[in-house]
Amino acid sequence: MEKKRTILLKVFVSTLYLSAFTFGGGYVIVTLMKKKFVDEYHWIEEDEMLDLTAIAQSAPGAIAVNGAIVVGYKLAGVAGALTAIIATIIPPFFIISIISICYSAFRNNLIVGKMLEGMQAGVGAVIAAVVFEMAGGIIHGKNPVSVMIMVLAFTAACFMKLNVIYVVLVCGLIGIIRTLAEKRRK
Template structure:
């Protein structure tokens, strides 16, 4: 009897896990589909909206993890929107989650660009379209600035002086000295490796 009840309990737990995973995959797909459909302004905008959806609304990922995932997406080759979807999907549901997030992210732009390419010459010189795009650019800037502020405040509140110096140095290198972002990412990554190595070495002592 004990074996039967144990087996039944395991079976029920597995069933709940499968059902929960399906629910996550469904929400993940439709969230990425929605965000990708209504995101204008490039990969950084969709990453900020992913933060709002997966951190603030669903609470699937905490803010520090989101910062790590954005860093991985930014430093990896390829579009940041797709990279962001891959790392978030993998974090939530493994390989299947990554594939689900990729599909949800790439389907809308693929279809929209296909339709636009057919009638591009009809509206490429339209004053009305150009004004719409200019308005979108202003909105995009506001969205990026808002999320940069929110995530930057989180780092500042930790009062980690080295992290604050890295953030300020990266900002100055990019905006003041116009250094290529690739070099900034590489240097920041190397600093992170050195910090990790030194902290582990100090912990062993």
């Protein structure tokens, strides 16, 4: 029981911290969750983090919250998921509440506008790093089918302008088919 409380406390503090200092959307928090839960705490394997990210992206809603849910659930069940949800939504709720109160004062402020432009550039770099890490994990797995799926999904989304929802659904279907086929072989 004490170990579960310790894990819940670490999940709460970690996801609260990550959510409070992550700007730019869910993919940024996913890479930071990987660093915290895979690299630092060693609670989750890197392949498993990729799977949890895929689940979080496939589910409706914000990827940051979905990612926190699946990681929290993996670590401590329903209590872990609820703990992670609460810790993840507190900082944006608080920040958005303050910004909405002061919006008219910030709306035309040159310094705030330039600061946000700078943050956009930093967020772009962090998202590029996430893509690089995730693609590297797939390529280093040396599974030609996974690499082909990744290349085709990228091509469909970026060059053919296919809706990402369809790309995710098709990739999920391919994953189901591959899993069932592998189970039959065993």
